[in-house]
Amino acid sequence: GQQLNQSPQSMFIQEGEDVSMNCTSSSIFNTWLWYKQDPGEGPVLLIALYKAGELTSNGRLTAQFGITRKDSFLNISASIPSDVGIYFCAVPYSGGGADGLTFGKGTHLIIQP
Amino acid sequence: DAGITQSPRHKVTETGTPVTLRCHQTENHRYMYWYRQDPGHGLRLIHYSYGVKDTDKGEVSDGYSVSRSKTEDFLLTLESATSSQTSVYFCAIRSGTGAYGYTFGSGTRLTVV
Numbered sequence: 618g619q620q621l622n623q624s625p626q627s628m629f630i631q632e633g634e635d636v637s638m639n640c641t642s643s644s645i646f647n648t649w650l651w652y653k654q655d656p657g658e659g660p661v662l663l664i665a666l667y668k669a670g671e672l673t674s675n676g677r678l679t680a681q682f683g684i685t686r687k688d689s690f691l692n693i694s695a696s697i698p699s700d701v702g703i704y705f706c707a708v709p710y711s712g713g714g715a716d717g718l719t720f721g722k723g724t725h726l727i728i729q730p
Numbered sequence: 731d732a733g734i735t736q737s738p739r740h741k742v743t744e745t746g747t748p749v750t751l752r753c754h755q756t757e758n759h760r761y762m763y764w765y766r767q768d769p770g771h772g773l774r775l776i777h778y779s780y781g782v783k784d785t786d787k788g789e790v791s792d793g794y795s796v797s798r799s800k801t802e803d804f805l806l807t808l809e810s811a812t813s814s815q816t817s818v819y820f821c822a823i824r825s826g827t828g829a830y831g832y833t834f835g836s837g838t839r840l841t842v843v
Binding site for chain 2: 717
């Protein structure tokens with residue numbers, strides 16, 4: 618199956634710092650997605666990327682679709698306490714006619730006061 | 731809110747007992763999905779449905795069955811629960827085409843003792 622390698626696994630940062638995380642794969646994808654999960658809730662879509670090289674922003678969040686189509690990056694600028702949560706990259710499942718999304722293992726963001 | 735309700739929100743059951751989790755949607759979407767989330771694994775697709783009585787397997791379907799007798803309800807059954815099925819289970823719907831369409835429920839935390 619398709620695997621997404623997401624790093625780092627966890628991040629401990631100070632409020633106000635910038636955050637960077639990434640997702641890589643050995644496979645090529647036409648869509649990259651970034652989700653955030655708050656404690657006790659399901660994931661919520663942050664940014665969707667559809668074109669290699671694309672750079673898309675959503676407030677303080679910026680995501681990029683890697684030019685090789687095998688990776689994607691998410692940056693958060695000037696982190697605030699509500700940024701705490703788990704961030705997932707995801708791609709549409711491909712292969713054998715199946716449906717749904719394949720997720721990375723997540724980056725757990727912890728902000729220290 | 732996308733109108734997805736998962737029930738129960740929490741359940742503790744004994745090994746070997748059958749368990750059914752329910753996902754209910756109010757928006758008449760065709761596609762519905764069941765995922766499980768475990769530490770260090772992200773979210774993994776169990777089964778999905780593309781219409782009434784139309785279902786298919788995902789990445790981790792062993793030990794699970796699903797049924798969809800009505801558009802609004804997608805049931806996940808563990809015929810004989812095992813400790814390895816202790817997890818948080820998420821239902822999702824997809825509204826139309828495109829990656830923007832996935833919306834997740836708030837999850838069911840299942841503990842098998």
